[in-house]
Amino acid sequence: MRRGRPKLLSLLLLLLLLLGPPTTAVMEDPTFPHLGESLQPPPRACPPRCSCPRADTVDCDGLDLRVFPHNITREAQQLSLQNNQLQELPYNELSRLSSLRTLNLHNNRISSEGLPDEAFESLTQLQHIYVAHNKLSVAPQFLPRSLRVADLAANQVTEIFPLTFGEKPELRSVYLHNNQLNNAGLPSNAFHGSEAITTLSLSNNQLSYLPPSLPPSLERLHLQNNLISKVPRGALSRQTQLRELYLQHNQLTDSGLDATTFSKLHHLEYLDLSHNQLAAVPAGLPRTLAVLHLGRNRIQQVEAARLHGARGLRYLLLQHNQLGAAGLPAGALRPLRGLHTLHVYGNRLERVPLALPRRLQSLVLPHNRVAALGARDLAAMPGLAELNLAYNRLASACMHHRAFRPLRALRSLDLAGNLLTRLPTGLPTGLHTLRLQHNQLRTLEPEPLAGLEQLRELSLAHNRLRVGDIEPGTWHELRALQVLDLSHNDLSFVPPDLPEALEELHLQNNRISYVGPEAFLSTPSLRVLFLRANKLHMTSIAPEAFLGLPHLRMVDTMGNPEQVLIQLPPTAPHQPRARGP
Template sequence: MLRWTTAYMEDPAFPHLGDSSQSLLRACPRQCSCPRDDTVDCSGLGLRVFPDNITKAARLRRRAWRQQRHWCEPLHSTPQNNQLRELPYNELSRLSGLRTLDLHNNLISSEGLPDEAFESLTQLEHFYVAHNKLSVAPQFLPRSLRVADLAANEVVEIFPLTFGEKPELRSVYLHDNRLSNTGLPPNTFHGSEAITTLSLSSNRLSYLPPSLPASLERLHLQNNLISRVPRGALSLQTQLRELHLQHNQLTDSGLDATTFRLERVPPALPRHLKALVMPHNRVAVLGARDLGSARTLVELNLAYNCLASERVHPVAFRRLRALHSLDLAGNQLSRLPQGLPTSLRSLRLQRNQLRALEPEPLAGLNKLQELSLAHNRLRVGNIGPGTWHELQALQVLDLSHNELSFVPPDLPEALEELHLQANCISFVGPEAFLTTPHLRALFLRANRLHMTSISAEAFLGLSHLRVVDTAENPEQVLVQLPSKGRGP
């Protein structure tokens, strides 16, 4: 199909073209159809040769435009679904303004697609030659190229300038060919730094091609012979969203444990993203703007990364005003993060290096319902006065596996579940739970409690208390729960 922009046919601002317009209408190639003034459709006609009168029609349209001091080049040529075996250079050389060349579903061989055919196509943006008989790719494709589809051929070799030095190239489709790693030179994509989609599935690759574009977002490598993904193979592809490796020959020994671990939060996150889940990576820095584009986040999971307090910017979380769940477990934080969103319902900070708690980072978190601080190095003396004051909705508090010597005072009134197991608690005084009348479950196992360590008055007023776990202490500790009849 050939298309021209011919709005002048209907625009009263242009005078009648006279005989030239009549010649233009008669220029439709035999057997083809011209349903519109800007369209020549020759697809699906069983053509064996490229119709030369297509370019004659192009020349007639050019002459018509010259009479009005305007110029118009053909935009699209799509002689697909035919039986073409070659593409004549002399015909394409007359279509220098061609933007789209669609030759898919023909019988074109590499010999029938000479490199000279592309010399004059300096504006070509879309090149479709899927489902043909190519054995090697064209050596030189135009620098203007944006999309190239060579799928379902018999290609065994790609050349450095087939896809290299194409600054506008976005998508490359090479699936269903016969490519091995020797057919892909190391500089295949050199100078093409905007490619986001690369499809190499159903080929004969035995390992990941080197020097893949850092801009990749989608990489398809399924149905190959890949047996190993080495360390750092995808370390530069920080924007990768899709990776398909199914139906290869991979085993556990062929995958390095750090191969797919990210070192930064991917840039330019989708604006309407609701959940970002990135546990078990190597993220070590969280800058002021790293999460700025994802203001609609409801869930953020950066557990088990390498975040240290000094490398988390004070305003890193401030713009996440819809955030409900934040998981920073298993990092290297030595203090509570600053600028936490007041919308938080759940905050997980277990398995860090926290030694102290101050009230400022928790200020305004009056919607927080669950807080986990387990497996840190907290001591009661390092929990600042007023730390729990604003946590008015907190129902679950996990302080297990710390270095607490007694129950922290002034705990939130709404608290229902308190985890204090695996600390150093040796005494529970009569006022230990005075501020937590709604407590339902209390876990004190694996501390230093004895029979006389818990004051009988400690549980007075806890009419909702149903579970008290005191196992694995030096002595068996029996606790009599308040009568159920006393509760509301």
């Protein structure tokens, strides 16, 4: 038996040699799940508490971070660190992120000392940088050439350097508003080599004159809320693509502008010069101008020659100037054939300006001294849709009964705050809104309201109306009326026969002491009813008063002597709210 064992081992060894060793491919199959391995991809590296929704995005917004986060992937293209407590940017961490395209540092506590000069040298692909609402006292000396948008607003910046925004061929938008920049801190070559900038915001700074050498590619320039008293000659001669120019809230006078200031701006559409010290309309306005805002200046008269070039003007705003009786001479606005809206409220005009452009659609004249309205004063504006003469000195005796008849397109008429004792006559039948509050109306008659079948809103608040002074049939033809305001009068009960389409009725601050069961029979569409501050007591409203009002949503009875009990119709689809003390 012992002699046969070596032969058996020899046979086994020969068999193994014939079969050969195990194949390497089977042992090292990369698709085979080895022990301890997972089929899931490895987790992305992401700083603690931050979120990384994509491989190139790191979002650390609003985490109260005080230290720049570690473990930010080198592949990051979008990094948001806004709304934190960061005071500095470590160069070693930032220089690793050479793939960054967007860096958002908005609303931190970063100072210029915490921002190294070389901080952005390695960010050669950066396109958007947001450092608004920090504590920078000077701008970074260097920003990447690849930049498209730079936002340094709401800091304390007093100085810009040539390579902060210069030599940036792709730069489109620069935001520097709400800083402390004066002209000395803005070098003449601040935008040299950046010929694609379309938006520049320098508002709310300390500039005393319009900066020279602005990019010729500008389309929007914000310079409001500075100390600008002068636009140097030729300062805007190269900005021929400018469409919007904001110069309001400065210290501009007539001597700070000349006839060439705006003459080269062949694409200008919006010019805001309000809240300055101008005594005249500027000369040399371009033909393309659509909106001219001159409110709150010291303009005493408008000369037609100054507007001759601005024939494309659509909106002219002259509110709160010093325009007197001769402030708008007849025909002064005649060159503006396409004028749509004229605002002259808050002046000293004594009559409606004559010979206004025929295509005018909105004339806003409240808070002047207009005391009379003649038969032909409005005849030159057949297309007028909105007329506001509120808070003037118009009396019924000085208002011609045909004054409004030519205004066939009129939809809104505001005569509030005048001295009217009766309703105006000859009102256009297409009116939608009529405001007569704060007058001295003592009576309402059917005739002035006849034919107003499209009227939707009528305000008669703050007058001296009593129910007995409202003649029968007054509301008869107001078939479309939805809102009626009779508040602050001397009504002792709900006026009868109110319009059927009425949805909102204001009766607050009257002397109503009782609401009978038939008070609202004529108004089945009523939704909102105001009865506050009357003389109603606990049982002053009849239980049946609101029957037949399925759409009623609110009844306001606050401010009455007692809490008012309101019985609502049980079949109402939505239970209305009853407001009481």
